[in-house]
Amino acid sequence: MTPALSVQNLCKSFGEFALQDITFDVPCGVVTAIIGENGSGKSTTLACILGQDIPDSGTVAIFGTDPFQDIQAHAALGVSGDISQFPGAFTPNQLESVLKGLFPDWDTAAWNRLLELCQIPRTRRIEQFSRGMKAKLSLAAALSHRAKLLILDEATAGLDPVVREELLDLLLEFMQEEDHSILMTSHISSDLEKIADYIIFIRNGRIVFSEEKDTLLEHYGLASVSREQLGYVDESLILRRRVQPMSTDLLITDRQAFATRYPDYVLKQPTLDEIVLMFTKGDE
Numbered sequence: 001m002t003p004a005l006s007v008q009n010l011c012k013s014f015g016e017f018a019l020q021d022i023t024f025d026v027p028c029g030v031v032t033a034i035i036g037e038n039g040s041g042k043s044t045t046l047a048c049i050l051g052q053d054i055p056d057s058g059t060v061a062i063f064g065t066d067p068f069q070d071i072q073a074h075a076a077l078g079v080s081g082d083i084s085q086f087p088g089a090f091t092p093n094q095l096e097s098v099l100k101g102l103f104p105d106w107d108t109a110a111w112n113r114l115l116e117l118c119q120i121p122r123t124r125r126i127e128q129f130s131r132g133m134k135a136k137l138s139l140a141a142a143l144s145h146r147a148k149l150l151i152l153d154e155a156t157a158g159l160d161p162v163v164r165e166e167l168l169d170l171l172l173e174f175m176q177e178e179d180h181s182i183l184m185t186s187h188i189s190s191d192l193e194k195i196a197d198y199i200i201f202i203r204n205g206r207i208v209f210s211e212e213k214d215t216l217l218e219h220y221g222l223a224s225v226s227r228e229q230l231g232y233v234d235e236s237l238i239l240r241r242r243v244q245p246m247s248t249d250l251l252i253t254d255r256q257a258f259a260t261r262y263p264d265y266v267l268k269q270p271t272l273d274e275i276v277l278m279f280t281k282g283d284e
């Protein structure tokens with residue numbers, strides 16, 4: 001099946017920073033999250049996909065076609081978060097008039113429902129909105145033009161837990177349709193643990209790993225071993241290691257196998273943050 005989004009060998013340099021050979025697909029029906037430290041290249045990747053930055057090389061296909069040649073592919077795309085900036089002088093009602101003209105499939109009923117649900121005032125200027133209100137408005141707009149692929153850049157950043165939960169519920173509702181997909185960036189691992197199916201970790205402009213979230217959380221393990229215990233551990237089970245003052249942390253690829261072979265060792269299921277930390281601070 002044609003993926004919702006296919007990114008091949010994307011490269012983009014800004015002085016010392018270089019996005020290098022970014023390649024991944026977002027299959028239909030899947031939520032893919034790009035994670036990584038500040039400045040690792042997440043937003044640049046999205047900006048290249050959306051044509052806001054011109055890549056030095058590489059290709060982007062949305063539902064199999066070049067989004068810059070095929071207007072239909074563009075209409076299939078909903079954008080939210082930092083990358084979607086609406087004119088502050090507009091009210092939501094004025095914004096709707098513009099969006100209706102831009103998107104032939106505009107769904108007025110969905111827009112009305114979402115504005116009601118998110119308690120967005122229709123006649124207040126957007127520049128007077130709080131960050132949470134802007135985030136909800138931008139997601140409402142993305143969800144109201146019957147997009148099949150949502151691209152969300154830090155869509156839940158800076159929001160209180162209640163608003164975050166509301167936005168995540170809207171995204172989960174969007175994902176009820178099997179041909180819908182999401183590509184998102186986020187630093188909030190609890191959000192990702194709730195909605196992402198696939199995790200792509202970028203560091204210094206390169207993909208370090210891309211893996212199913214369930215594989216990361218269900219199969220990986222985090223062991224804490226003494227120097228003596230470390231000597232007995234089968235190297236082939238160790239993905240990353242991080243030396244601590246009193247022990248060594250090991251990121252293990254097969255938690256079950258490790259638990260069977262070393263039943264007395266301290267071992268737990270890692271969080272997404274701990275996995276990222278092991279890839280960032282640990283050694284191979």
Ligand SMILES: Nc1ncnc2c1ncn2[C@@H]1O[C@H](COP(=O)(O)OP(=O)(O)OP(=O)(O)O)[C@@H](O)[C@H]1O
Pocket residue numbers: 014017036037038039040041042043044045
């Ligand atoms: N228009 C630009 N001109 C020059 N440098 C840029 C530009 N856009 C991004 N960069 C640089 O590219 C690098 C990656 O930035 P990017 O915004 O993609 O990171 P990020 O992973 O999204 O970070 P964050 O988590 O902080 O949002 C940074 O070093 C940034 O300074």
